[in-house]
Structure formats: structure tokens, C-alpha cells
Amino acid sequence: METLYGILSDFHQCSPLDAKVAVHKLKDLGANYLILNGDLIGEQNPHQMSPQYFLDFLLKAAADTNLETYVQCGSHEEFFTSTQVMDHKANIYDNIRNIAKQQRIELPNHHLVFLPGSDSNSHGGEYTLGTNLPTGLYLQTDDGLLPIESKEMYQTCQQAIRTGEAQGILHYENVNDLSKLVTAPEKTILICHIPPKCDGVLAIDRAQFGVATESFELYNGRKKREVRKGSIHMYAMAQELIKQGAPIEIRDENVGNSELATIMQTLGLTKSINGHIHEAAHHAHTVSGHTVEQGKFTESLQWNASCMDRRRVGILRVNGTQVAYQNVQL
Amino acid sequence: MSVTNYLDAKKSGDVLNDTLTHAAFSAYLQAESELIGPDGLLNKSKLKEAPHRKTFSSKVYASLVGFALSYFGATTTDDVRQEQLAFGLFGMNTPTIQKFVDAAEDKANVMGFDRYTQENTPFSYFKKQNSTERPKTKLEDTDADEVVTLTNTTGLVDPKRLTIDDMVELVTEYQDKGAILPNSLKGKHYII
Numbered sequence: 001m002e003t004l005y006g007i008l009s010d011f012h013q014c015s016p017l018d019a020k021v022a023v024h025k026l027k028d029l030g031a032n033y034l035i036l037n038g039d040l041i042g043e044q045n046p047h048q049m050s051p052q053y054f055l056d057f058l059l060k061a062a063a064d065t066n067l068e069t070y071v072q073c074g075s076h077e078e079f080f081t082s083t084q085v086m087d088h089k090a091n092i093y094d095n096i097r098n099i100a101k102q103q104r105i106e107l108p109n110h111h112l113v114f115l116p117g118s119d120s121n122s123h124g125g126e127y128t129l130g131t132n133l134p135t136g137l138y139l140q141t142d143d144g145l146l147p148i149e150s151k152e153m154y155q156t157c158q159q160a161i162r163t164g165e166a167q168g169i170l171h172y173e174n175v176n177d178l179s180k181l182v183t184a185p186e187k188t189i190l191i192c193h194i195p196p197k198c199d200g201v202l203a204i205d206r207a208q209f210g211v212a213t214e215s216f217e218l219y220n221g222r223k224k225r226e227v228r229k230g231s232i233h234m235y236a237m238a239q240e241l242i243k244q245g246a247p248i249e250i251r252d253e254n255v256g257n258s259e260l261a262t263i264m265q266t267l268g269l270t271k272s273i274n275g276h277i278h279e280a281a282h283h284a285h286t287v288s289g290h291t292v293e294q295g296k297f298t299e300s301l302q303w304n305a306s307c308m309d310r311r312r313v314g315i316l317r318v319n320g321t322q323v324a325y326q327n328v329q330l
Numbered sequence: 331m332s333v334t335n336y337l338d339a340k341k342s343g344d345v346l347n348d349t350l351t352h353a354a355f356s357a358y359l360q361a362e363s364e365l366i367g368p369d370g371l372l373n374k375s376k377l378k379e380a381p382h383r384k385t386f387s388s389k390v391y392a393s394l395v396g397f398a399l400s401y402f403g404a405t406t407t408d409d410v411r412q413e414q415l416a417f418g419l420f421g422m423n424t425p426t427i428q429k430f431v432d433a434a435e436d437k438a439n440v441m442g443f444d445r446y447t448q449e450n451t452p453f454s455y456f457k458k459q460n461s462t463e464r465p466k467t468k469l470e471d472t473d474a475d476e477v478v479t480l481t482n483t484t485g486l487v488d489p490k491r492l493t494i495d496d497m498v499e500l501v502t503e504y505q506d507k508g509a510i511l512p513n514s515l516k517g518k519h520y521i522i
Contacts, residue, residue, distance in 0.1 A: 015366075017356070017360065017363055046366055047362055047363075047440050048440070049355075049359075053355070053440075053441065053444070057352065060352040089348075091341075091505070092341055092344045092345050092348060093345070151507070151508065151511070152513075155507070
């Protein structure tokens with residue numbers, strides 16, 4: 001029996017109304033479940049809706065589809081605000097699931113394993129993944145990271161952040177913990193906002209961007225701000241800055257996460273669904289880099305399924321250990 | 331009556347409030363999206379002009395009416411009755427909405443609209459009725475023992491001294507935080 005997942009991610013500049021249209025479109029296309037795969041706060045949405053409200057609006061739209069919806073954070077979500085919204089929605093709607101509470105979903109003929117977070121946080125994003133720390137919650141203080149180990153401490157931390165005594169929270173996910181979550185690699189589909197490191201110009205992690213080769217000052221008509229050497233800029237913005245004489249070099253590289261690629265290889269995972277790299281949305285290939293045709297079932301698929309800013313979402317069809325993808329342009 | 335009835339009514343009230351908030355946001359965003367230019371950016375300069383503000387307010391109101399008619403399963407085409415239905419859910423009508431847009435002009439935005447409706451209309455009062463006052467009527471003094479058991483406060487809280495408001499407070503804290511922490515019981519009149 002086939003299971004269809006509607007996949008969405010990377011809500012940055014799009015309208016919350018687009019989000020509503022997208023979830024219903026995926027339902028109309030036959031999705032049995034929805035997966036919201038990170039960057040869900042629309043921090044640059046045209047209506048200036050605050051991130052917390054944007055996430056709230058999106059989750060309500062998903063709840064109204066009556067499809068079971070798995071929600072995970074990516075590069076931009078703040079911990080407390082996003083948790084508050086996700087938990088509130090999960091409390092009142094039975095079909096909304098915050099995957100931070102259950103990272104492994106076991107269905108009869110396949111498993112979903114979720115890995116929240118990102119290796120490049122921005123706009124206050126507090127969900128990070130890597131291999132430097134044990135998985136857990138940490139309070140970011142002037143003296144370094146403090147593990148949060150009890151409910152009492154959790155509440156104290158909220159207060160500490162509110163009063164400015166602490167800088168924020170770090171929700172850290174050690175990617176090597178995947179080995180505890182994956183029990184049947186051939187049946188497992190990894191859902192992670194960021195893609196693993198790949199090769200090739202049509203790979204799911206291929207990005208075009210600008211890097212500042214020197215520090216420089218940027219004047220936006222009101223105030224100056226320093227742009228540090230090594231800072232990364234979206235391609236369109238980088239080109240604009242180059243026109244204005246900024247020392248920026250355009251790069252075209254595979255920027256996926258090497259640690260994720262390594263652990264996937266070690267565990268024998270051959271199926272991953274990602275987002276994050278907007279320009280690579282709707283790219284798909286096998287783990288060895290061979291192109292996979294849309295609609296064709298395969299045992300090996302790496303797919304950059306979605307970028308709402310580009311009105312790209314997707315449908316994943318799962319049949320036992322085989323999967324097929326459908327790119328959907330809204 | 332039982333705590334289960336209270337929890338069911340509370341959940342229904344929360345869902346209704348969530349749905350009303352979403353509908354109000356959608357109504358505003360829908361009207362605002364017509365001001366988005368081909369560059370993808372909002373151009374709110376039109377809201378400096380009174381006729382456009384009136385049109386804008388009417389569009390927001392029309393969406394609220396549409397929602398209210400659908401919610402109540404009503405088919406009335408009578409303006410006054412439609413307004414009564416919309417006002418009964420959202421505590422707003424065209425003049426209320428226009429008052430906000432007239433004051434804010436091109437500075438109007440959805441977050442400001444949300445604040446305005448909370449502070450200047452009965453919307454938040456209605457929402458409190460939905461999520462707090464109406465569910466509370468499902469509780470009786472005889473439910474105190476069940477509340478103490480549910481919130482794992484046996485031996486800490488004297489059920490005989492719990493009022494209905496105390497029960498609501500305990501259940502809410504238990505649901506929000508997953509436990510009643512000793513700190514939150516300090517100074518309460520019902521502790522043992």
C-alpha cells in the first residue's frame with residue numbers, strides 16, 4: 001500500500017496565505033500526511049507578521065487539513081517561541097505532532113526518522129546539529145553553555161532569557177545519535193532540513209552564493225553596518241552588492257553537511273528528504289549521484305523537496321522500501 | 331459534571347478561539363494581499379486615502395461575515411442580521427475595523443490589527459468566555475478530589491478548600507507545565 005507525504009519547508013518571504021494554499025493543494029494531490037521540514041516562521045513575509053504568529057498561522061492551516069502533520073525546526077526557529085506555538089497546537093489539534101517529542105515514526109512498512117536543526121543558524125535560530133556536543137538543551141550564557149537538565153531549570157531559563165541574564169537556548173542534536181534511531185536502514189527515510197554533502201551541479205546541496213573576501217561597511221540609507229570578511233550572502237543580494245563595489249566573490253559549490261553524509265553512509269541510509277538550499281529545491285538523485293526520474297520508484301533517493309519562497313513543494317510516495325517523488329510547482 | 335467534561339469543553343473553546351483568530355488574521359491578510367505589487371512588496375500608500383481605507387475595511391469585514399455565516403450555517407442576506415452574527419463571534423463590524431485603519435493609515439499592519447482588536451473590541455472578552463468561563467461551568471465543588479488526583483497533588487492540596495477557580499488554576503498549570511511545581515503552591519490557601 002502506498003503512503004503519500006506532502007512536504008513543505010523554507011517559508012521566508014512568502015505570504016502566510018500561500019502556506020494555506022500549499023497545504024490544501026498537497027491534500028488535493030492525495031497526501032496522507034504533511035511534513036513541515038524546517039524554516040517555518042516567514043521572517044521576511046510581506047505582511048510583517050511576526051515569526052511566532054506566522055508559525056501559528058501555518059500550523060492552523062495544516063491542522064485544518066485534518067492530515068497528520070509532522071513539524072520540525074530548521075535554521076531560523078527560536079526554541080521557546082516555536083516550542084510554545086507547536087505545543088499549543090499539538091495540545092488542541094490531534095493531527096499536529098512536534099517531532100522533537102518523537103523523532104522516530106514507525107509505520108507498518110517504513111520508518112520516518114527526523115533530525116531537527118541546522119548547521120547554519122540565522123535570525124536567532126536555536127536548533128543546531130553537529131557532532132560537537134551531546135544531544136540536549138543548553139542555556140547560552142556569558143560563561144558558555146549550561147546543560148538544562150530539569151523542569152525547574154527549564155523554567156528558570158525562560159526567566160533568565162527574558163531578563164537578559166542569558167542569551168538564549170541551544171537545542172543541539174548530535175547527528176551520530178541517528179544510530180540509536182535507525183533500526184532498519186532499508187526501511188528508513190531521513191527527514192532533515194539541511195541536506196547531506198553531495199557532489200555535482202545538479203545535487204540537492206548545490207548553492208550559488210556570495211562570500212565577503214574582506215570586511216566592509218554597508219550603508220542602507222539610514223545607518224552603517226559592518227559586513228565581516230567571510231560572511232555569506234544570498235546570490236541575488238551578493239550580485240547587487242558587487243555592483244555597488246563590495247568585495248564579494250560568487251561561489252557555486254556543494255554545501256551540504258559532511259557529518260550527515262558520513263553517518264548516513266555508515267548506517268546505510270539511502271533515502272533522505274531535505275530543504276534549506278533554495279536554488280536546489282526539486283533536485284533529486286540517488287546516493288551515488290545518479291538522476292532519479294519523477295514518479296519512478298527507487299531504493300535510493302536524496303531529494304530537496306521544497307522551498308515555499310519559490311512556491312516549490314513536493315509529494316513523496318512510499319511503498320515498502322521503495323520511494324518516488326513528485327515535484328509540485330504551486 | 332466531571333473534570334473530563336471541563337477538559338473537553340476547554341479544548342473545544344481553545345479550538346474555537348484558535349479558529350476565530352485564524353479567521354480574523356486571514357480576513358486582514360486577504361484584504362492586504364490586494365495591496366501587494368508586482369515586485370512582491372506591500373504598497374500601503376493607498377491607505378493614506380479615505381476611500382481606499384473604507385474599501386479595505388469593507389473587505390476585512392466581508393471575510394468575517396463569510397466566516398460567521400458558514401460557522402452558524404446561516405443563509406440570511408439581511409445586513410443587520412449578518413452583522414449580528416459576525417459581531418457575536420468577533421466583536422467587530424465595519425466601523426470598528428475602519429477606526430483602526432483610519433488611525434493607522436499606511437502604518438496599518440496585521441500585528442497592529444491584532445493588538446487593536448484585543449484592546450479595543452470585545453473580541454478578547456468573547457475569547458475568554460469560550461476558553462475559560464464557559465468550560466468552568468462544567469466544574470462543581472464535588473470535582474475537587476478528581477482535580478487533586480489528576481494533578482498529582484494528593485497530600486499537598488486540601489480538596490475541601492478548593493474553589494472552582496482554584497481547580498481551573500491547578501488543572502491549567504498541570505496541563506501547561508506537565509507538573510505542579512512546589513514553588514507555584516507557595517502561599518496558596520488550600521495547601522496542607
